Amino acid sequence: METEYKRSVMNLRGQDEGAYFALLGRFEISRGVVRAKLDARRPRLLLAALACRAGEIMSKEDLIDVVWGDDPPVTVRSQLQICVSAARRILADVGMDDALKTHPFGYSLILEPGQRDIDDFARLVSEARASCDLGHFDRAVRNYRSALSLWRGSALNDLDSEVLRRKAVALNEERLTVLEDCIDVELLRGRERNLLPELTNHVPEYPLREKLRGQLMLTLHRTGRRTAALQVYREGRERMVQDLGLEPSDELRRLELGILNDAPELTPVYAQPTGPTVPRQLPPPSGRFVGRGDLVEALGARLASKQASDHQAIRSVNIYGQGGIGKTSLAIHVAHQLTQEHFPDGQLYYDLHGSGPAHVTPARALDYFLRTLGVTPSDIPEGVDERAAMFRSRVADREMLLLLDDAADEAQIKPLLPGGGGCAVLVTSRRSQTGISMLQNIRLDILNASESVELLGHIIGDKRARAEPDAVADVARKVDGLPLALSIVGARLAAAPHRTVSSMAHRILDDRRRLDELMHNDQAVRSTIASTYDGLRPEVRRLLAKLSLFNMETIPGWMAGAVAGRGPEEAHDLLDEAAACQLLAAGEAEPTDRPRYRTHNLIRLFLMEAASELTEAERRDAVFHGIGAWLALVDRAHRQLYGGNFTLVRGKSPRWEPPGEVVREVVADPLGWMERERSGLVAAIAVASEYGFDEACWDLAVALVTLFEVRQYHDDWQVTHEMALQLVLRTGNVRGEAATRCSLGSMYLSQRNVEQALPYLEKSRALFEELGDADGMALSVRNIALCWHIQGSLDKALRAYRHAADLFLEAGDPVGQAHIWCNTAQIHVSRGNPALAEKQLTAALRTCRKVGNPRVTSQVLFRLGELQLGGGHAERALALFREALTIVRTQLDQIGEGYVQRGLGAAHLSLGNLAEAARCFQSALSIADATGSPQDAARAKGGLGEVYLAQRQYQRARILLEQALPVVSGSDVRAVARFSALLAQLP
Numbered sequence: 001m002e003t004e005y006k007r008s009v010m011n012l013r014g015q016d017e018g019a020y021f022a023l024l025g026r027f028e029i030s031r032g033v034v035r036a037k038l039d040a041r042r043p044r045l046l047l048a049a050l051a052c053r054a055g056e057i058m059s060k061e062d063l064i065d066v067v068w069g070d071d072p073p074v075t076v077r078s079q080l081q082i083c084v085s086a087a088r089r090i091l092a093d094v095g096m097d098d099a100l101k102t103h104p105f106g107y108s109l110i111l112e113p114g115q116r117d118i119d120d121f122a123r124l125v126s127e128a129r130a131s132c133d134l135g136h137f138d139r140a141v142r143n144y145r146s147a148l149s150l151w152r153g154s155a156l157n158d159l160d161s162e163v164l165r166r167k168a169v170a171l172n173e174e175r176l177t178v179l180e181d182c183i184d185v186e187l188l189r190g191r192e193r194n195l196l197p198e199l200t201n202h203v204p205e206y207p208l209r210e211k212l213r214g215q216l217m218l219t220l221h222r223t224g225r226r227t228a229a230l231q232v233y234r235e236g237r238e239r240m241v242q243d244l245g246l247e248p249s250d251e252l253r254r255l256e257l258g259i260l261n262d263a264p265e266l267t268p269v270y271a272q273p274t275g276p277t278v279p280r281q282l283p284p285p286s287g288r289f290v291g292r293g294d295l296v297e298a299l300g301a302r303l304a305s306k307q308a309s310d311h312q313a314i315r316s317v318n319i320y321g322q323g324g325i326g327k328t329s330l331a332i333h334v335a336h337q338l339t340q341e342h343f344p345d346g347q348l349y350y351d352l353h354g355s356g357p358a359h360v361t362p363a364r365a366l367d368y369f370l371r372t373l374g375v376t377p378s379d380i381p382e383g384v385d386e387r388a389a390m391f392r393s394r395v396a397d398r399e400m401l402l403l404l405d406d407a408a409d410e411a412q413i414k415p416l417l418p419g420g421g422g423c424a425v426l427v428t429s430r431r432s433q434t435g436i437s438m439l440q441n442i443r444l445d446i447l448n449a450s451e452s453v454e455l456l457g458h459i460i461g462d463k464r465a466r467a468e469p470d471a472v473a474d475v476a477r478k479v480d481g482l483p484l485a486l487s488i489v490g491a492r493l494a495a496a497p498h499r500t501v502s503s504m505a506h507r508i509l510d511d512r513r514r515l516d517e518l519m520h521n522d523q524a525v526r527s528t529i530a531s532t533y534d535g536l537r538p539e540v541r542r543l544l545a546k547l548s549l550f551n552m553e554t555i556p557g558w559m560a561g562a563v564a565g566r567g568p569e570e571a572h573d574l575l576d577e578a579a580a581c582q583l584l585a586a587g588e589a590e591p592t593d594r595p596r597y598r599t600h601n602l603i604r605l606f607l608m609e610a611a612s613e614l615t616e617a618e619r620r621d622a623v624f625h626g627i628g629a630w631l632a633l634v635d636r637a638h639r640q641l642y643g644g645n646f647t648l649v650r651g652k653s654p655r656w657e658p659p660g661e662v663v664r665e666v667v668a669d670p671l672g673w674m675e676r677e678r679s680g681l682v683a684a685i686a687v688a689s690e691y692g693f694d695e696a697c698w699d700l701a702v703a704l705v706t707l708f709e710v711r712q713y714h715d716d717w718q719v720t721h722e723m724a725l726q727l728v729l730r731t732g733n734v735r736g737e738a739a740t741r742c743s744l745g746s747m748y749l750s751q752r753n754v755e756q757a758l759p760y761l762e763k764s765r766a767l768f769e770e771l772g773d774a775d776g777m778a779l780s781v782r783n784i785a786l787c788w789h790i791q792g793s794l795d796k797a798l799r800a801y802r803h804a805a806d807l808f809l810e811a812g813d814p815v816g817q818a819h820i821w822c823n824t825a826q827i828h829v830s831r832g833n834p835a836l837a838e839k840q841l842t843a844a845l846r847t848c849r850k851v852g853n854p855r856v857t858s859q860v861l862f863r864l865g866e867l868q869l870g871g872g873h874a875e876r877a878l879a880l881f882r883e884a885l886t887i888v889r890t891q892l893d894q895i896g897e898g899y900v901q902r903g904l905g906a907a908h909l910s911l912g913n914l915a916e917a918a919r920c921f922q923s924a925l926s927i928a929d930a931t932g933s934p935q936d937a938a939r940a941k942g943g944l945g946e947v948y949l950a951q952r953q954y955q956r957a958r959i960l961l962e963q964a965l966p967v968v969s970g971s972d973v974r975a976v977a978r979f980s981a982l983l984a985q986l987p
Helices: 002-013 041-052 060-068 076-093 117-133 137-148 162-188 192-205 210-222 226-244 250-260 293-304 327-342 362-372 384-395 410-416 449-460 462-467 469-478 483-495 501-507 511-517 525-533 538-548 558-564 568-580 601-613 616-642 660-668 670-676 678-690 694-703 705-710 714-731 734-750 754-771 774-791 794-811 814-830 834-851 854-870 874-890 894-911 914-931 934-950 954-968 973-985
Strands: 020-022 028-031 100-103 106-109 315-320 347-351 401-407 424-429 439-443 554-556 585-589 595-598
Touching: 020 117, 041 060, 041 076, 041 106, 041 162, 060 076, 060 106, 060 162, 076 100, 117 137, 117 162, 137 162, 162 192, 162 210, 192 210, 210 226, 210 250, 226 250, 293 315, 293 327, 293 424, 293 439, 315 327, 327 401, 327 424, 347 362, 362 384, 362 410, 384 410, 401 410, 449 462, 449 469, 449 483, 462 469, 469 483, 469 501, 483 501, 483 525, 501 511, 511 525, 511 601, 525 601, 538 558, 538 568, 538 601, 538 616, 554 558, 554 678, 558 568, 558 616, 568 585, 568 595, 616 660, 616 670, 616 678, 616 694, 616 705, 616 854, 660 670, 670 678, 670 705, 678 694, 678 714, 694 714, 694 734, 705 714, 705 734, 705 894, 714 734, 734 754, 734 774, 754 774, 774 794, 774 814, 794 814, 814 834, 814 854, 834 854, 854 874, 854 894, 874 894, 894 914, 894 934, 914 934, 934 954, 934 973, 954 973
Parallel strands: 315 424, 315 439, 347 401, 401 424
Antiparallel strands: 020 028, 100 106, 554 595, 585 595
C-alpha cells in the first residue's frame, strides 16, 4: 500500500513539488525523499491540527485542546509557544521556514493548493463525479481509484488526540462513501467479477454498512451465485439485529426480494452515453478554466432541472459582471458540461456585442438561428416579431441550449427566448437584466487568491509558477484577481520565457503604469473598462472621476452628494447607474438603508486616469467639499462621545453638512461609525495632504484621535499625524503644528513612552502659549502633567494638573477639568488623602454625566471603584466596576475593559469569590495579550497569581508572580511592592 501511495503522489505532483502533508494514514510531512522527523508528540499533534485546517487561524485555545485535552497545565501558554517553536524547526527541515504564521489570537499554517493528500483526494473525487455527470464512466473510475490509492490506512491513525480522532472519523467516512460511489460506477460498467474479491474483503471489515453489503449481494447475483448473495443478506440482518436492534433498510430488503424473484431489473444493461446532435455551435472550452466550483454546480442544476411545475417555463440564467471577469468562459464551461446528457437536440450560440458601440439587432440574430435550424432564406419573415414566433415554433419540441453572449439589454434578449420548457438559455451581460422575470440573474465576481494563482500557473506553466510562488501571488494580487488581466499577464510571460515572474510583478507595482502593462495583442484591460465607461452619461462619468480622487476601496453613498454638489437622491441615482454597469459594486447597506459602493482596484486606477479630464478647479473643489463632509461628521461623533467640543483643538476648515439620516447614524453609534469609515477617513487625510489643504489635513487627523486611542490604531495615528505635521511645517500653519505635535505626544504617552512624548508636548505648549490658545494650552499642559505622573514626579504633576484645570476652566471645558480631577485623585490616594480623592472623583462623575460623556465617565467610575475597594468597600466597588464595564463594552473600548476586568477581579477576590475573580483576571490577561500591552498583562498575571495563592495553588501562583514582577519593576512601585509581598507569602 505504501508503494502504491508513493506512486500516486509522484504521478500527481512530479519529482519535487515542495513539502507534502499526508493525513490519509499515518501523519507525515515530506519533501521529495526527505521525511520530517515527527517523533515528539506535541509538535506532531500541533502540526497535524494546523494541517487539517490549513489556511485558517486556529485559536490558542483550540490548539491547547488538541495537544493537552481537558487538563492543560498552568504554564500551558508558555508551553504552547515552545511547541510552536519546535514545529517551526520541523517545517524548516522540509523548506517551509515561513509557513507557520503567528496571529494575535492564534496560529495558521499557510499551504499552497495540492500540498496535502486530502486536497488531492478531494480534487480527484470532484473530477470523478463531474465525469459521471457527463457520462464519462471509465474516466470517473480512474479518478475514483486514484483518489482511493492515496489512503495508507485509517486517517491520522497515529495521533492520540480526541479532537483529531473526531476529524479522522469524518475523513474515514468520506473514504467509504467514495469507495461505494466508485463501486456503483464499476457495476454500471459491468465489472462484477473484478469487484468480487474487493467486496468480499470490505463487507466483513464494515459489517454494518448496508451500501457495501448490497453491492456484494448484487455482484454475487450477477455472477450466478444467488444462494451466496442471499446468505450475505441473512448474515447482515443477524448482525444488525444483534448489534443495533434494527431490521435492514427498505432498500436492502427490496434487493433481497429482487434476488429471490430473479427480478429482471437486476440484470445489468451496459449502455454507452450518446453524444449531442447538431447544431453544435458552442465555442471550444478554455483549457485554463479554474475555480467557480459552487457556481458551476448551481448553474448546471438550474439549467438541467426539469421540474413538472416548470414544464412551460424556460430555464434561463443571466451571468452578469464587469468586463474581463470571465462571464463567457464560465458560460461556455457550464454549457459543455450539460450538452451531452441534457440537451441532445443541440446548442445555439451568438455573440450579441452588447458591450460595444454596435449591438447586434434581434432580427439579425434570429435570421442566423433560423438558417441554422434549416429554414431557407426565402421563408424567413421580415419582421422581428414574425421571426421570433417562427423561432419559437422551430425549437418548441426540442431540448436545446441557447448561449446568448454579451447581451446589451432586455430589448435585445426578449425576442431570442424560446417558448417551450425543453430549452434552456444562458445569457452573459455586463448588467443585471431584471426586466425579464423568468431570467435568474447571477453576479460574477473576481477570482479568489488561490484561483488566481492557479490560473496564472496554467498559462505560464506549473514549473515556472512553482519556482516563484511569492511573485505569482503578488501578480495575482496586483491585478485584483481579474481573469482578463491574469490572462494578459500570463500571455506576456508565456511569450517571453526568459523573463521572470518577479520582473512582471515589479513592472505592475506602480499604479500609474499598471494599466499600460495589462495589454497584449488585441486584449487590454483599459479598453475593456473604457467600453463601459464611455457609454455612461457625462454626469455619471464626472461623478466617478471625482470620487476616484479619494482613492477609496469603499464609498459611502452620501459622499457622492458632497463631491458632486447634488441632493442625496439624485447622487444615489447616479451611483446606481454606475453600479448597474459594474463600474461600482453595491455592497451592504448602511444603517440608513443606503448602500455602500466599492470598486475593484483596476477600475479604480482607470477612474483615477479619467479624473485628468476634470479641470484643476473641479478636482480641488471636489476634494475640498468631500473633506468638509468628513469633518462635519467627525465633529458630530466627537460631540456625541464627549458631550460637546471638549478636550479637542478644532481647526477652521469649512464643513459641508451631510444628509440628516447620515448624521443620525453617526449620533447613534459614533465610535462604531468611525470604525466603519476608518479607511475612508485616513484616505481623506492623505488626499488633503496631496492637495495642500493644510488646515483640513491637521483638523481631520487630530479629530480622529479618540478612535486611534480606543481601538489602538497606533500606525494610523502616527502616519496621519506625521503627514499633517510635514504639511503644516511647509505652509507655516503654527496652530496646526501645535495641535499635531500635542496629538503625537498623546500617542507616545498612550504607549507609556514618556521620553518621546515630552519633546512634542513641550514644543506644542510653547506654540500654543505664543498663540494665546487656551484650549491647546490646557491639553498640552495636562499631557505634560501625565508624563510627570507616570515618572513619579508627583509634586510637579500636581502643579501642572492645577494649571491645566485653570486653563480648561478658562476655555469652558468641563470634561477637561473632570479628567484632571480623575488623575489628581490618584495622587491624593497615594498620599493618604482618600477623602479629597473621593470628593474630586464625585465632582468629575457629576460633570461627565451632566454633559453626557460616556468615555470619561467610565474612567471616573473605575477610579471610584478603586477608591472604594481600597477603603474596604468591595460591594460598592463591584457596582461601580460593573457600571463602567457596560460603558466600555458598548464603546468596544478594549483597553478600558482590560482595566475594568482587573478591578472586578480585585473586588471579587476581596469578597472571596475566587472563581469569579480568576475569570475576570483571565479576561484582562487575554485583552492585554490582544492589545500588546506587557504592563497590563503583568498586572493581570499578578492578580491571577493572588487568586491562586488564595486557592493554595502555590506553584501556579509562583509562576505568574515571577513572570509579572520584572515587567512592572521601574514603572509601578505599588505593583512591585504587592507582588513581592505575595511571593514572600508562598511556602
